[in-house]
Amino acid sequence: MYEVEMKVRADHGRVRDALRELGASARGAITQRDTYYDAPTRDFAETDEALRVRREERGGTERARLTYKGPLIGETSKTREEYETDLGDGDAAAAILDSLGFVPVETVEKVRERFSLAEYAVTLDSVAGVGEFVEVETEASEGDVDAAREGVARTVESLGLDPDEEIRVSYLELLLERDRDRP
Amino acid sequence: MYEVEMKVRADHGRVRDALRELGASARGAITQRDTYYDAPTRDFAETDEALRVRREERGGTERARLTYKGPLIGETSKTREEYETDLGDGDAAAAILDSLGFVPVETVEKVRERFSLAEYAVTLDSVAGVGEFVEVETEASEGDVDAAREGVARTVESLGLDPDEEIRVSYLELLLERDRDRP
Numbered sequence: 001m002y003e004v005e006m007k008v009r010a011d012h013g014r015v016r017d018a019l020r021e022l023g024a025s026a027r028g029a030i031t032q033r034d035t036y037y038d039a040p041t042r043d044f045a046e047t048d049e050a051l052r053v054r055r056e057e058r059g060g061t062e063r064a065r066l067t068y069k070g071p072l073i074g075e076t077s078k079t080r081e082e083y084e085t086d087l088g089d090g091d092a093a094a095a096i097l098d099s100l101g102f103v104p105v106e107t108v109e110k111v112r113e114r115f116s117l118a119e120y121a122v123t124l125d126s127v128a129g130v131g132e133f134v135e136v137e138t139e140a141s142e143g144d145v146d147a148a149r150e151g152v153a154r155t156v157e158s159l160g161l162d163p164d165e166e167i168r169v170s171y172l173e174l175l176l177e178r179d180r181d182r183p
Numbered sequence: 184m185y186e187v188e189m190k191v192r193a194d195h196g197r198v199r200d201a202l203r204e205l206g207a208s209a210r211g212a213i214t215q216r217d218t219y220y221d222a223p224t225r226d227f228a229e230t231d232e233a234l235r236v237r238r239e240e241r242g243g244t245e246r247a248r249l250t251y252k253g254p255l256i257g258e259t260s261k262t263r264e265e266y267e268t269d270l271g272d273g274d275a276a277a278a279i280l281d282s283l284g285f286v287p288v289e290t291v292e293k294v295r296e297r298f299s300l301a302e303y304a305v306t307l308d309s310v311a312g313v314g315e316f317v318e319v320e321t322e323a324s325e326g327d328v329d330a331a332r333e334g335v336a337r338t339v340e341s342l343g344l345d346p347d348e349e350i351r352v353s354y355l356e357l358l359l360e361r362d363r364d365r366p
Contacts, residue, residue, distance in 0.1 A: 041223045041284055051283070065271075068279040083278040086271025088248075095266040096251040100234070101224055 004148040005137035006156055008165045012113075012124050012132045018159045019115050024122060027114035031057040034108045035094065036172055040101030047071060050172075051102065055090045064090025106179075108171050120155045130174045134161060187331040188320035189339055191348045195296075195307050195315045201342045202298050207305060210297035214240040217291045218277065219355055223284030230254060233355075234285065238273045247273025289362075291354045303338045313357045317344060 037051040038044050044051065048071035055064045063086060070081035087093045094104075113124040123135045136155045140148035153163035167174075220234045221227050227234065231254035238247045246269060253264035270276045277287075296307040308316040319338045323331035336346040350357075 039283060049282075051279075066276070066279060068282050070282060081282065083275045083282065084272070085275040085279070088269025089267070092266045092268040093249065096234075096249060096268070099232075099251050099253060099264065099266065100222060 001139045001141060002145050002148075003137060004140050004145060004152055005135055006149075006152045006163060007125075007133055007135045007167050008156060008161050008163070009167065010124075010132060010134040010159070010161050012126070012134075015122075015124060015134050015159050015161070019117065019122065022117055022158060024115040024117040027116055027121075028059060029114070030112045032108075032110050032112065034172070035104050036106045036108070037097055037102040038105045040103075045176075051097075053087070053090055053094050053097070064088075064093065066093055106172060106175055108175055110171065117155060120152065122155070122159070125171070127171045127174070129178060130171055133167070133171075134159065184322045184324060185328050185331075186320060187323050187328060187335055188318055189332075189335045189346060190308075190316055190318045190350050191339060191344050191346070192350065193307075193315060193317040193342070193344050195309070195317075198305075198307060198317050198342050198344070202300065202305065205300055205341060207298040207300040210299055210304075211242060213295045213297070215291075215293050215295065217355070218287050219289050219291070220280055220285040221288045223286075227288075228359075234280075236270070236273055236277050236280070247271075247276065249276055289355060289358055291358055293354065300338060303335065305338070305342070308354070310354045310357070312361060313354055316350070316354075317342065 033055045035053045035055075036044075037053070039049075039051070042049075050067075050069040052067045052069075053064065054067065055062065065084060065086050067082065067084045073079045073081070098104075109128040111126045113126075115122040115124070119138050121137045123137070125133045125135060127133065134156075136152050136159075138148050138152055156163045169177075216238045218236045218238075219227075220236070222232075222234070225232075233250075233252040235250045235252075236247065237250065238245065248267060248269050250265065250267045256262045256264070281287075292311040294309045296309075298305040298307075302321050304320045306318045306320070308318060310316065317339070319335050319342075321331050321335055339346045352360075
């Protein structure tokens with residue numbers, strides 16, 4: 001299965017109204033605090049790798065996860081090696097990375113409000129320091145990716161948003177851009 | 184509280200007989216597989232650090248843990264910085280360390296058979312490639328460490344073993360020594 005998703009900037013107040021009118025179901029909120037690290041041996045921005053400690057709060061339950069994403073495999077594919085494990089203690093894991101010489105470069109904090117709308121997952125992301133976004137996502141098998149992408153675009157439109165304004169970079173990249181543009 | 188412990192080489196058959204005669208209670212067995220890593224940036228044997236992924240099996244339940252031990256703090260204390268977190272997926276954590284350039288240097292595999300004997304924990308360790316050991320351990324507050332140490336020594340004697348044969352190095356060091364001594 002493929003994840004087909006589209007992300008645009010959006011005023012959440014209006015999108016919430018549209019979701020209500022369309023009869024979407026609320027699926028609860030998640031708070032995520034993602035700390036991205038740089039390695040003592042190499043610059044992950046250059047090597048196209050990422051190392052992240054995620055601390056998540058969902059319905060009163062906290063969990064933490066460690067994720068490594070390798071560089072893109074090949075020129076055309078969007079495939080990466082990715083390894084992920086839950087952590088019993090996110091702070092201890094951060095202290096271990098710190099002791100090993102890894103440096104936290106950026107922390108992305110967001111509240112994700114989730115809704116279901118037919119076969120689409122609609123997420124209202126409030127990202128600290130970057131703004132408000134809406135992400136529409138669905139799953140598709142290999143032959144259905146194009147059709148799924150059209151459906152995602154139509155759903156974006158039904159929320160009063162413009163699929164042509166799709167943002168293809170990550171929140172981390174938006175945050176790093178903002179920091180670069182600062183005087 | 185301080186952990187006061189003593190470890191000696193021992194034939195487990197005889198120690199089991201002694202434990203039975205003394206009325207010790209069996210506390211079940213644990214299998215531990217500890218993989219120690221070296222860093223891409225520094226030689227942990229030289230810097231007196233350790234990074235370990237432990238995979239443990241206890242009564243049918245598997246768990247994994249990541250531990251970092253820093254160098255000794257000061258000349259006289261036996262204190263180290265230590266950070267530890269449970270891992271949801273030990274293999275994923277190992278793959279992440281591997282991707283980050285950490286190299287597994289040694290794996291210590293042991294079966295630990297645990298017994299209680301009065302206020303002492305007696306553990307029969309079978310360490311792959313190194314042999315059979317018995318560890319006697321108890322807890323003491325700061326003022327009682329000497330008395331606890333005497334009690335531990337007496338317990339070692341009661342098992343038919345000699346406290347003067349105490350082994351102060353870790354199983355990892357014994358395993359590394361063995362590898363160095365090989366032709």
